Amino acid sequence: MESICIIVPIYNEEEAIPKFPQEFSEYFELTKLNPSVLLVDDGSRDRSLELIEKLCLEDSRFHFLSLEKNSGLSSAIKAGFDCARTDWVGYIDADLQTKPKDLLKFESYLNEFDLVLGDRSASRKDSLVKKLSSKVANSFRDFMLHDGVNDSGCPLKILRRDVAISLPFFKGMHRFIPALVLMKGGKIKQVPVTHFPRVTGKSKFNLWNRLLTPLQDTFAVWWMAKRKISYKIASSDLYEREDQQS
Structure with a gap:
């Protein structure tokens, strides 16, 4: 049986944690x-x-893992990916606006895709400012990167662990996981999921880190995509010689 580790980054979510076993x-x-x-x-x-x-x-x-200091969401996700020892890694936010049971919808696609992610577009339960800023950021990202993803920041994802740990990580990269997987030659699948209002804690995002910073980061990912190295080996005697020597 293949294994999966679901990563849950947590920063000041004391009200949500007792709900995890039931969720x-x-x-x-x-x-x-x-x-x-x-x-x-x-x-x-x-x-x-x-x-x-x-x-x-x-x-x-x-x-659990406990980071030495507050390092940001992308760092917490990377730490989880690096420390997991499973075939697959998942990711869900601690605020419970998305539900673990929706990850069950992803499992039938895992044999065919390297990343399966949720799409909250049809049921998003956020403020108007959040919805508009996310729509602008998603539209700009797709325009620049052509990843074809409606909701790149959805906090419900399952990835092959070998793919997850091969991705380039930087602050804010969690918003670009689909584009980065595609850049590595992987295949992705979007699945509609349910979204719920936040009932515990407070959002860690504001207009700056929800809209302006992601727009800046999009240019960085666009630059990486344009500068990506790609090659195919036509022929080689490397392994043939090693076999003869052994």
Whole structure:
């Protein structure tokens, strides 16, 4: 049976953490993969780490990492990807605006695709400012990168771990995972998922880091795509000689 580790980056989400066992229960029960959850505390200043450690002691399917200081969402995701030892890695936000059970919709596509991600477009439950800023950022990203993705920032994703750890990481890269997978020659699939209003904690994003910064980052990813090295080997005697010598 193939295995999966779901990465949950956490920064000051003490109200949400006690809800995790119940939220993940249906996913644990119905998944066809061997699941575990890795809670990555990104230098929280509330009781998040205390509650995370308690949860991991009570349920062996939950594990944790604690980063030395607050390093940002992309760093927390990368730490999770690097430390997982599974065939697949997933990602979901701690705010529970998306639900783990929707990851079950992804599993039938895993044999064919390197990345399966959610699309919240039809059911987004955010403020008008969030919706508009995301729409502008997504439209600009697609115009520049041609990744064909409606909702690149959706916090529901499953990737092959070998693909995940091969991606170039930088601050804000979590918004560009589909484009980066395509840049590596991977295949991606979008699946509609349900989105819910935030009922715990506070959003860590504002107009600057939700719109202006992603627009700047899009140019960086566009530059990487244009400068990508690509080659195919026509012939070689390298391995033939090694076989003869052995």
